[in-house]
Amino acid sequence: MASQEIETLASALARLPGLGPRSARRAVLHLVKKRETALPALLDALLSVQDTLEECRICGNVDTQDPCGICSDPRRDAKSICVVEDVADLWALDRAKLFSGTFHVLGGRLSALDGVRPEDLAIPGLLARVEAGVDEVVLAMNATLEGQTTAHYLAERLEDFPVRITQLAHGLPVGGELDYLDEGTLAQALRARRPLG
């Protein structure tokens, strides 16, 4: 019979995405067995992430530095911005290593049903960046109805700026979440981005 502490750890791990009660129990068992090596290493990694995790003041990415690694990378094209709904979408697109510009995280999508209004999204920051001089904005919203409504809304807000607005041609199944796409599909979606009609 496991102690209260071990049970607590297992149930915390079981709540992580991709894990469940059985895989959490296996992970705990592994940590208990390797308590001299694996446990301290994991603990250090967790603590240092907890200490350093910050939201990037430019793009809204979450990283261990502010500005984030992407925004402070001189090889990135700061005049090209890819707008995404969530940090998860940013990571998915960045993992595909196909976009050489920077990102902007909105923090959601417009939904009257869920009470998410324009003022709840990071739109002023985006407008300020565009105002400061940007060549291209890629709207990479999810293919959901509300994602596409948000893309349309942003296109209208950006209408008066001298900037090229394109939209991700991700051809996702309806309701598809960007983060669940494989990298090949993402690459295709990015390559085939098209001007907003």
Added chain:
Amino acid sequence: MALDRISILDFRNHRQTALEDTARFNLLVGANGAGKTNVLEALSLLAPGRGLRRAKLPEMARIDGPGGFTVAARLQPADGAEPVQLGTVVDAAQPNRRRVRVNGAERSALGLSEWLSVRWLTPAMDGLFTDSAGARRRYLDRLALATAPGHAALSNRYETALRNRNRLLSDDAPPDPQWLDALEAQLAEHGAAIAANRRALVEELNRELEAQADALFPRPLLAIEPTGPEERAALAEALRGNRRTERRAGRTLIGPHRAELAVTLADKGVPAARASTGEQKAMLIAITLAHGALATRGRAGLLLLDEVAAHLDPQRREALFARLAANGEQVWMTGTERTPFDPILPDAAVWDVSGGSLRRI
């Protein structure tokens, strides 16, 4: 014949029901509550969707049974190729999850529709012409699923955009005009596509109904009566122009969600709602058959007609049987008595149903 070696386990009041040596016409005869419609419902689960009662899965598992159920059958494809084994299984451990098997391999429910097209007519649909406009729209949209594959997704997106716009319109604060622009663009795009699908379907149905027309069977004429423009740019424009009025109403008053499916008796020009009960039934049957001709498209077809002989006079019944014989699909019919089916008994497999058990006669 189309479906054979059917096995129904722990489904509704059927503990273990087997149907073999099926025919073109298959009759289930028995008293009320015997379990006839339950057999049709089980067969309707060999297609995607919720079946002919639109019931939830746990409701279908036999009360006092182990919890899950199985419906399986062997299908002889229309092109005479190798038979295919189709099945729908619900495990007791996951009573809300439907698993589909095609030739022993797990597939999505859509995998079933590659092989088989299933359509049905039940007494619950009898009041369609006197029911609400919404009921007729839902009926038409269900028919469209078979002819326009993207129609369900389109309807969902339209519905989401509509609910968002209605929420903005009914809000205390004045709605953000650019947000409305964005939603109206989506409504217009999807609304126009929905209207086009419906129109194409109605045109095809009318053409098919005309081709199938005979003197004995009243022919329905279908028409769509839209509320507002159906074309994309015009609909977007009209939505924008309607903002003030619709803000007062607190909801969207134009678009395909307000269209009406109007049905008339072609020869008399009488609205279907004012036709006799028997004429209404005959029109529903005619639409179901015409739709079958559009929906089957090379697949095997299954037609489930629950209590269809009721309301029809002997002449119309004969006309119906003649049409069914010409139609080529496998037909399953139920009734409390055998006599109305006398003309087709030579071509029929007949089962006596009682207390969830079947006996071949």
